[in-house]
Amino acid sequence: MRAHLNRGELPGAASTDAVDRFKRLLHDRALRVTDIRVAIVKAALSRVGHFTADELVHDVQALGFQDPRATVYRAIPLLLESGILQPTVVSGERRLYEVAFGKEHHDHLICNRCGTVVEFQFEAFEMLQRDLAEKHGFRLTAHFHELIGVCASCQESERHAS
Amino acid sequence: MRAHLNRGELPGAASTDAVDRFKRLLHDRALRVTDIRVAIVKAALSRVGHFTADELVHDVQALGFQDPRATVYRAIPLLLESGILQPTVVSGERRLYEVAFGKEHHDHLICNRCGTVVEFQFEAFEMLQRDLAEKHGFRLTAHFHELIGVCASCQESERHAS
């Protein structure tokens, strides 16, 4: 039984990689590897789609930690810095995050009428992005690319409506 | 004398267009055109770069309105819907907005260590996006395009740290 529908599984190996990356960050900063920090990483990794800090707090709580609020909030910057999570826009509502690790390619075409999401990948984009990053001296760790619009069938209904 | 450095000027005509667009939205929803709403739009339009709701509140206050907090917060969804503002990710910190009107397309290169944001615009991207949208029958209204990575100087400090 699952408390949330919004769960996914990362292949075991990928999850391990992510945890390793996180541990490396902790080590580099002379911070400690604790059970709850590892639990937070795993809870984050098993999320699918966008989620709030609060949802993550609940997931970690469901894992048996009493009041992980403060600890989760304190861990989020670490998750961002280690590239496990990334912040998301989408709608301008609450602060949202999503898993970035292992999902470096994230290209969506979204209909903001009906919510349809078309995923796409376009090698030409990748190349341009790499060039651009290099030009500015950045090392890319992820990207977020969403094209928002109105899909064909919603354009159709719009026409009827007016 | 200016209260803020973060100010810009839209060509008068463009500003008028934006206000018109906003008024049209109000009209369509049977909402009222009030001085403060127009002031909020203008204050928003004269901002450059990313800003918070609170900064907008201060700008409007500087325009002579007593306590525009609630009204500004109530207006922001309208500004988003009319396409005058758009939300931005950037750093996952506070909720940020930026002017979208007349600047529909620009993208961000973000350092997730120090938060530096480099804006870029790349015609080749725009063309690919249009092609792609067309191929799927979408009419584009906005897009979010964030490249996330580590900037040159943070890569530098990383090297020192390890």
Place this chain on the structure above:
DNA sequence: CTTCATGCAAAAGATTTGCAAGTTC
């Protein structure tokens, strides 16, 4: 004159911080 908007105060939420007690290295 009817309906909506504003300003102010208070509520609700979200995030951060201080601290004593418990853990990791």
Place this chain on the structure above:
DNA sequence: GAACTTGCAAATCTTTTGCATGAAG
């Protein structure tokens, strides 16, 4: 042991709401 963490409570900040009074259409 020394330094860092955690959980809990309290403090902050941000955003939303309720309402009486004042405008817009």
